Amino acid sequence: MPRRQNRRPAATRLSPTAPCPCGRPAAYDDCCGALHQGRAAATTAEQLMRSRYAAFAVRDAAYLLRTWHSGTRPPDLRFDGDVRWTGLDILGSTGGTAFHTEGTVEFRARFLVDGQPGDQYENSRFGREDGAWAYVDALPERTA
Template sequence: MSKRRRAQPIPQDCPCGLPATYADCCGRLHRGEAQATTAEQLMRSRFSAFAMHDEDYLLRSWDPRTRPADVDFDPALHWDRLEILGATGGGPFHTEGTVEFRAHYRVHGAAGELHENSRFRRDQGAWVYLDGDIRN
């Protein structure tokens, strides 16, 4: 396990909000045992990776054309809940897709949310995060 992987304790319930354990849900993708079959599944797994501070997975699932050198986690920021608001494309037979979501968080105890419409594409057959438009 690399030093950049999972600085947070492993939760029982998956942070992505689906009714499954972390180990059986996003944990399989983070460990490399499975790949996301849809853009929404990748979005959920990336939310969980942010919640878990799993930099390796985030970088691995980022489009090579827009991937940063690293991910700077704020130790005061805690991702609490994900709401999927809608999606276009992004299915098993698509090459592109979008997922609109609200990610709820706390910073120093204060609640906040990130509302974004994320774009995804397939890179060598695997779904990757391309970029997103933040909404107010």
């Protein structure tokens, strides 16, 4: 997701009853907030994807790094203070259930930068690490 290395904006605090940034019809505390705070674990790759998007929205670098596969995890993560995440569309998925060890989630994330809309498309790959879902990497985009 877009980021610049020169800024370290503060985390965004959401009210526990605020709508969850992931787009599910639930309060943040009952949805992705429970995962961010370690009170719950993602049971599917899609749930992890949604919680990671919400972590970008609230700038929770610790959660993002904790849910990144150790084989591809960067040493640190910085956010672009000019980016405000505004929505997530799940476009499709493969595998990624309680019965799988791998899965993909295709999504489009919307954002604003200096008031200008943009989006990021990605088909993310997930795998289990120590029994928990972890983000591995983005699959290369297909060319026509």
